[in-house]
Structure formats: C-alpha cells, structure tokens
Amino acid sequence: MAQIFPKWTNEIPRLSALFVGFAATFGTCAIWYWASPKHTDVGYAPTQPIPYSHQLHAGEYAVDCRYCHANVEKSAHAGVPPTQVCMNCHKQVKADSPLLEPLRKSWADGTLDKDGGPIRWKRIHKLPDYAYFNHSAHVALGTGENRAAIGCATCHGRIDQMVVVKQTQPLSMSWCLECHNNPAPNLRPVEELTNMSWKQDKAYAAKAKQIARSLDPPGRTVGVREPMLDPAGRPVLDEHGHPVIIQRPTAGCTGCHR
C-alpha cells in the first residue's frame, strides 16, 4: 500500500517550528517597535477646535512662549492660555475672522453652562496620571553659577515651525531617563529657554558637562558603589578582610511617582 503522506511532509514539523520561531521573533520586534511610544505617540497631531498656528505666532511674529504658557516657570503645568489672553490681540487683530468664531463665542458667554464655554483644546503631550512632571523644575535648575535650563524645543521640538503642533518626542520613561542620566547635551542658559534655534557651542558644551555633574537629577538609574573610607582615607575592612562597599541607591522613583 502506498504511503498516504509523501516523504517531504516529514519536513512540516521542522519547518513549522522554524516558522513559529521566526514569527515569535518578528512579533516581539513588531510590538517592541510599533507599540512603543516612539511609534504610537510621536507624530500625534490632532485637529484643534481653532486652527491656531504656532508657526505664525511663535515663528513669524516671535511671540515668546511664556506670553501664552505663562505658568511654565511657576507651576507643574505650563498652562494653556485662557480665552482672555487670545482676545488681548484678537479684539483688534482679525477681529472678524470666521476661523476665530469659537474664540469670540467663548469670550462672549464664557460660562460652562452656556453654549460657548471655554475652548476645548486637544491635549497633545500627555503623561500617565501616575507620572508627575513639573515644568517649573525643568525650565530653571541648578544653583548659582550652575543655573541652567532645558529649553522648550528640547522636548516639544521646533514648535515655531509647526502649523499644526505634533508630538516629536516619545515622552516615555526611558526617554526621560536618558536625559536624567546624562543631562549635559540638553542644557542651555536660562536666557535661551524659549529660543527655538539655540544650539550648544563647544564652550557651552564643556560648561554643560560641569553643570550636569553638579545636578544629580532625580530618577538617575545608575547607582553608586564605592569603597568606604575611614577618616585617614584608607578603605574600611569588614571582619573577613574585604573592603566595605558603600551602596548608594539609584535616585528614586519619588521624583516623578508619588
């Protein structure tokens, strides 16, 4: 009697094992890449209720970021401007533009129970509720000579070139920690906080390294292990004759998670 299955079918289990292996690897890599905030969140650019252009306001007219995001140096939240701030200019400028109709409506009857109410902007940069980011702790840090800032553009990108604002950085925990472990490349003088085009020159890069050493930012992932020294500078030995090692924990979770 002839064999029901030809001989090549013997390869099926082996091939399928290989396939499963490939599929699993591909699946892992795919999730690793496509499910990470680098892919899911970067580039997020929702349509806003008013087509406000940062390119026009922050870029062309060079309005300082803090004119609208006024609380960035005072509070955890940079703040989105109240209708009032928009109307400071738009009472005169483009006062009858149809695009600004929602703004005028909000200004005219700005109560929650009435139709107008506040303008409901779409949030672009969003952290999970258990992560407590504080703007004011980042726009000015260090003490005395080592005072420096992380510029707006570092995390938010070239806002001055965006007609529609989009997220340019993943805002993931590993992204935060990259900078917390090595803040030097992202430091800049406090005066250059809102300067979108500022770049570190060589002289400042050297200074930034020195500032970074003084910072000891929270959330550092690299712990400290060093031998304990007695007052005379000799290593302290334990009862086995081994040097006693000081273990300083990595900077903690509490800076951002409470």
Added chain:
Amino acid sequence: MKRDPLLPLRDKLDAEKLSGGPKHWRSVEHKAGEVDIEVEFPSGTGPLTAVQRRDVLKLAGATFALAGAAGCIRRPEDEIVPYTHQPEHIIPGIANTFATAMPRSEGGLGLVATAFEGRPTKLDGNELHPSSLGASDVWAQAEILKLYDPDRARAPLSGGKAVTWADWDTFAKTHFAKYAGNGGTGLAFLLEHDEAPTVERVLAAALARLPNSKVFRFDPLFPANTHAGAAMAFGAGARVHHDLTKAKTVVALDSNFLVEGPEHLRLAKQWGLGRKSKNIDEARGMNRLYAVEGALTATGASADHRVRLSSAQASAFLRAVVGELAKANPAVNAAWGGPAPAGTEKMVAAVAKDLLAGGLVLVGERQPAAVHALAHAVNAALGAVASGAMRVTAVPETLPAGTVADLKTALDGKAVETLVILDVNAAYTAPGALGLAESLKKAQTLVHAGVMPDETSKLATWHLPLAHFLESWDDVRGWDGTAAVVQPLILPLHGARSRVSLLAQVGGADKTDDRALVEETWATLGGKAWRQALHDGVVAGTAHADNAAAVLNADGVGAAVASLTPPALSKDAVEVIFSYGHVLDGRLSNVHWNQELPDSMSKLAWDNALMVSPALAKELGIASGVYKNRYAADVVTVSVNGASVDVPTFVLPALGAYTAVIQRGYGKSTGEVAAGVGVDVAAIVPVDGRVAWGAKLTKTGKSVDLCSTQDHFAVPDPMNELTFAQMSGSQGDERMLHLGSRAIYRKNTLKLYEEKPNFAHEGDIPANLVVAGTAPHQPLKPLQPTKAFDYEGQQWGMVIDLTSCIGCNACTVACNAENNIPSVGREQTLLGRELHWMRIDRYFTGDVDDADALHMPMACAHCENAPCEPVCPVAATVHDEEGLNSMAYNRCIGTRYCANNCPFKVRRFNYLDFTVTGNVYRDPHQAERHETLKLQRNPNVTVRYRGVMEKCSYCTQRIEEAKVAAKRRGEDRKQLKDGAVTPACAQSCPTDAITFGNINDPTSRVHALKKSDRNYEMLSELNIRPRTTYLARVKNTNPEVG
C-alpha cells in the same frame, strides 16, 4: 503547635517576665494568650452580595468591550480646558490657602483651607487662631468630606419632594408675612449654641421685628456644665480659661481635656510643651498629670497617674483633696472638704501636695456645675489667677433662649405654629426621655435647614439645604471670644443657602446676602482691618476682656457642693456615660473617614458598643471577646429611668468597675454611610445630662459581631516570636538578650530615668554581636548584615515622642485627607483590610482591671535595611537617595510579599477598587451621585487602583513640592531648610509629638531628637534600621504613690 523558641532559655529568663504573658497586650484575649488571629492576611471573604454579583457581570462585559476597543484606538483623546476669564491668583497646579473658621458648639475654630483650582481639598489648623495654634482634630479634618457628601440635598424639599428655591421664596414670602403682622406670635427658632456674631445680630434684629417669637437653643455638644460652673463661681457671664504652661500639676477630674471640650487643641499643645525633653536635665522640669476617671479616655491614658473612680465619685475625690488642701492653705475653705473615696486616701494626699506647689484642677463636662465651681474656687484659692494659670473673662450676654425642654412644652401646648430649625437634628439628638420627635410633629409648619438631610428633616414640612461653612460667609467666636470670619472657599455645590441668609429671610430682613450681612457686622473695622482679618483668620482684639471684678461666690459654691449626693453604684445600678466620639452627636456619622477611624481606646470602627469593665463582665456573665477573627459581643438590655435599649458590649480594661460607656451618634436612619451602623441609645439618655445612674444590665442571650481593629496588623511580639533568641542560646549566659526590656513600647518613670538615662536601650542587641558558624572551620559570622550606608546629603527621618502622643487620631485623618486614602467599609474592615497608612496601636500593660493604656503611632518607618524591598519580584518598592522607601504603584503587581515581610505591618493592600466601585458607597447605579467625592482628592497623590500595595510615603509629594519650590528660587534642593517639609500627620498633631526632617542636618529638630538618649528603634534586633524612631515615654510619676 509552634515550637517555643525560648524553650532552652526558659529557666534562665526572669520567671516573672515570662509567666505574665506579653508585657504589652492588645486585648484581654491577647494577654491571656487566647487570641487566635491571623494577623497578616485573614483568610475568607465576606458573602457575595447581589451588588457584587452584578459587578462580576459588569467586569466580564467590560473585559470584552475593552478587548475589542484596544485594537483600534490609538490613544484616548484628552482635552485641555483653560479658563475663559482667568480668575485672579489661580495657577493650575499650585494650591491656594485661605484662612477660614468653623462654627463649633465649644467655640469656633480657626482653620486654613487648601484649595486646588478653586476646590478645597484639606483643612488644617490656623496658627494665628488661639483655639487652634496650628493644630487640628479629627472633627475639623472631617468637615472637608462632609462638604462633598453625596447625600446632601440637591434642592429644597417640600413634604419630601424636591422643589426649587423659587418655590420656597414664594412660600416664605406669604408665610412669614403673617408673622410680621402679629409680631411673631406662634413663630419659634431652634438654633445651636455657637455665639456667632452675625447670627446673633441677625437674630436680634428678627426678634426686634417679631417680639413675640421665641428662640430655643439645643446643642448636645455645648459645654453647658462648664458654662454654668463658671457662672456659679464668678457670677453670670463669667468664663474660665486655663493656661497649662503655668501649671506644674494638672488634675483632670473626669475630664478628657486633651481631646475634647473647649480649647482642647490649645490645652493639648500647652500640655505637650510641658513634656518635651531631649535628656534628663530637660525632663526634670516636666509637668505632671493626674486623671481621675471611670471612663477610659485619651487623657487618662496620657496621665502620669490615673485614679480609677466612677464619674459619680469624682466630686468626692475633689472634696477630699479640698479638705487636704485646707489643712495647708487657709485660703481654701475647709467646709468644702469631705472624706476620700475608699482606697484613694494616699492619692488624695499626694495630689493635694502637688497642687499646693502650683497646679490646676480641670473638670470634665460630665460633672455637674457645682463641681466645676468648686474646682474654680480651689484653683483661685491656690493662686492660679495670680500666676496666670487661670483667667476669668466676661462673656457678653446672649439673647435669652429657651431650652429643648421648654421647646417641648411650647410645642405640646400648641404655642408654636411655625418652627424654624437651623441645623439642629433635634429629632435624633434630643434625649429620648423627652420624646421630642413626637412633639415636633405638632408644629404646623416645620422648616428644617440643614447641611445634611437627617431624621429631623424627615419630619419637616420644608427641608432647606444649608450651605456648608466652606460655602458661605459667616463668622464665629472662639471660646475665648476671638472672632473669626468664615470665608467661603467654593460656591454652594448644590445651590444651598447660608444660615445667615436663611435666618435673615425668615426673620423678615430686607437684606439677605450672607456676605453683605457679615460685612455689616464688621463694618466698624474698615477696609484694611477687614482684609487683614480675612487674611489672618482672626479679628484682632476681639477676645473677651479679663473680668477684673470677678469675685468668687464662696457661699454659692459651698451650698452647691453641700447639695451634691453621689449615687451609689453596684452591678445592678451601673453608671452609663454617654460620650461623643469620632462621629460626635451624629453630625459626622455620614463621613466615612470618621466611621472607619478606630476609637482611641476600644479600637472600634463602624460600631458603637457599651464598654464594660472586665470585673462587671465577669459578675454579669458577659462573655464578649475575640473568637477566631471576630469580636463576638454579647448583647445586653440596658434599663434605666424606665427606658431600655439593647446594645452589644465590649469588655474594656481599666474602666471603672461599675462604669459603662457608650458613644452616641450611631444607629441613624438617614445617610448612605451612617444608616444602620451601630445602635442609637437616645432612649436612655437623661434629659439633663451625659450620665445616667442606676442602670441595670441584663443579658439577652444574643450575640453580634463588632468591628474592632485592636488585633489587626499586630506587630510580632518580641517575647515569643523572634528566633534570635535561639541564636543567642549559643552565646552563653553573658550573651543573654534582655528580652523583657526589648519591648516594642518602651517607657519608664522619671525617677528611674534619672537613675538609668540609657533605659530605652537596655537589652538592645549589641551592633557587633557575632555568632559562631555551625562548623569549626567556618569563621565567625555577624548576626546582622554589616552593609554600610551612605548618609550623604539630605536624609529624611522622623521621631515620634511617646511622652507627648495622646492618641487623638488627628494624624490618621490628616493622612487620609492628604493621601487620598479610601475607606473600605465595615465588611472589609472586619476582614482587616482597612487602608489607613497611619494607625495608632493601643497597648495595655499591667492588670486587666487597672491597666495602663499606651498609644503608639505606626506608619511606614522607611527602614534603611527595608525587609520589604528584597522580596519584591518587580522592584516596585525601592529606596531613593534620600532614604525614602518609595512605592511605585504602577510597577506593583500585588504579590503582597512585601507586606508579609514587613515587621511593622504598615503596608496596605487594595483588595478591591475601594476608590470607585468598592468603597463605602457601593451602589453602582449611584456612581454619578458620588462624583462630588472626587473633588476632595489631592491632585498631587496618585489614586490607587485594585491590586496595588500602598503605605506611608513620608508625604513625598510635599517633599517634592518643597524641592521644586527651592529649585524655582535658585536654591539647592538638596539642602532644604528645617521645617520646609512637614508631613500631614506632623502638621495636624496638637502636641507636636511627630517631628520630621533631615536627620543629616545638625541644626534640624529631628537631628537633635535622634541624639536623645530616649530615642530608640522599634524591633532594633532585626537590624532593619527604621528611619522613624520613637522617644521612650517618661512618666512623671509621684514617688510617694508611684
């Protein structure tokens, strides 16, 4: 059976120490070695209720829905909603604080309210207010949750139906116009006793318009005897204040002055100041507190000597002391003296001797006015007025008002047609003997304005939702007369109106705006002083003036004292004390924080019970006690004055033999939280008192479960459970570990402290203790790991002074409010799942009948060698560089290994989603109604979900806020100034028993305390190196009786 680890040492150890069972015991059963509690995670769950079954289905449905949705939604869309017109001073993310004040029966209390974006989240004491001095208590803290109570009425109710305020205005206009015509005949007002200037002014104006209308006052919490006692001693309108900083000895006669009564926060602060010491030199100046009481109060537990006498015999004790004093001091009238109650002769002599050296007698509200008057007379005779320890002030006359008994007569006689009740729940709180609820029905129109709908509003024709004090303009007077303006923090949530407005409206005033009325009261201040008063929270210079002309009415006092006839007590004639605990007279019954807060002494939560002494329980055959994981309580019928009520019993050590105590405010029929919790005992409350004598207790044969947390989260007993003793067995006699003195709670008398300044460390295992290896070639191994720690920079630590902790629980509620800690409800508390980060362990020592009670606040100690950390499989709990044992909720997978390994038992697990679906408001159909509760939450603290471990974080959000603030100013965030960070518990503590700070900063307060010889680590033998340490308690006992 568990092997006794001490077996090889039994004969060597002090026989007495071992035979007596544990030295510090949690319950009568624990002492007897009978407690059979699964201390860690009690097994078993409550029965599945119908609601829970629905939840299972709901969750199943949600799972499928989410599984489907997760595939296509990229990320949830979120909105940012800015203001349209930016309000002044509001910066999103930055808290604003405002001074305000809270009306109280015992004088208003100044508070500071914290608000985020216009919603108040927390209340704290106002440092500038003389009754607070920065401290707050459980009742003041709880008011924030009452503000957001979902049970508050959303609209006026007419005959139980919701109507609009316009309907009420229409009704009021015609209805009260009638009284404008007849001068108010048939109109009556029922108010509380809080001496608020604007309310008094508006009421006086109403009475001027309606001269025939009547005013009645009823307030079960008003210290009527205290008030009357001062009047008896120094004439009408006199009020007596005490200053404990000027008294070396304080005698608390049936008084819980540290925790309740007029100015208790100030008194507690002053008493605590007199007990602060870092070393023996400072300790020598300590004050001394004698407590004479039958009930067991926090004051009694804090006292250096507690004399166990019934409330009935307290007056006899005082008279005996007076007799003794009269022998030495001619200013004391010997005629007021009397014989000492049996067995107290020595104590009477000792108390008298101490009082002569400068002391004060404080009398509790339970005692009749004559005893208060006698105490004032004694204090005056001992020179307390001259030394400033006692001050007599003159209180301006208040409007004449009838009592609640007068009200009943008027109602029964049909003299009252319309009764307007301003936030008095008279139908529930009035003594049962009066039968007021029936009489209230006789009023044709009953208008009840209340913050909460309650038993009285059920009887009312109209229930008007009253604005909470955080929603309205008002003012208050402290007990010392200091006026404070009540500033609203938020508009009325449900359109409620303030009491000032309503009173003005029904009184026929034209102007009813509460702000305008309050401003009118203080119009004389002028703009600047008014703004200053709002800013400070006190109106400067408004305290009652000293009454220089106050002369002691010696004859009156003598006559009143002579007429005192203390009743005799026996097992058939028990004295029943009605006390007001965390829910007061029911006004805070619907606040679940306070329901779940274990009582200072019995540790009962979600229940009230008749406390009986072990002796009485034995005589009557009451067998209430701990069986397995529950407290099975025998129910007894208490019959007194012709009324009776069935109540469960709780056997509480150290009570007076024939004294029984029960808390009021339970057994309510209204409120989603309060209804059905505990027993209402109003039926047996006598008309004019807080004590009923001659009660007979009969067993009913029934038994119910009570919810007591006294055996929850028990710290392992070092006497029996630590296996280090086995190790020490190999060390020989000289290595004997002094097990007895390695107590969890360490204390000593001042005299022995003098002899052994190092007593708190006796028995601590030497740091270098080593044990031999098991085999000869093995080197000596250290018993404890010798890992070194780096103490660079800012290192947080805490010291809790057991000498000044009074166990008042203010810290626990403050922690609840600050850290978004949900309540779990009665069923879950019975299972030991309460989530309090801060608990106060109550231990007893000594004999059950005359035990000493001790309080020990417990929260995460942030151990340097934290046993919780190595067992976490996901590193959700790790140390940070400043010594905090941090908890990353989003990493926690809920293995509970950490809690299992924690020797202090301070880690709490969210068995259910207690914050939203699993809390005390369980009905999912009502979820929308419960939204208001979210407004209370602190935005700086994560709201935890089911399956996550949590614990004290040293208020890390406050540390971070302080660091970021320093950063903003360009200061070094690693060198915060001492006092820049105060955790919620330390902030609320009335005696400043909790000190927090940088232990590495030689100038910090906590550093100084850590160096004190009384500073000890709890369970130091485990070498876990806790950052929270305790200062051993020093009792200033009198060597003559001690």
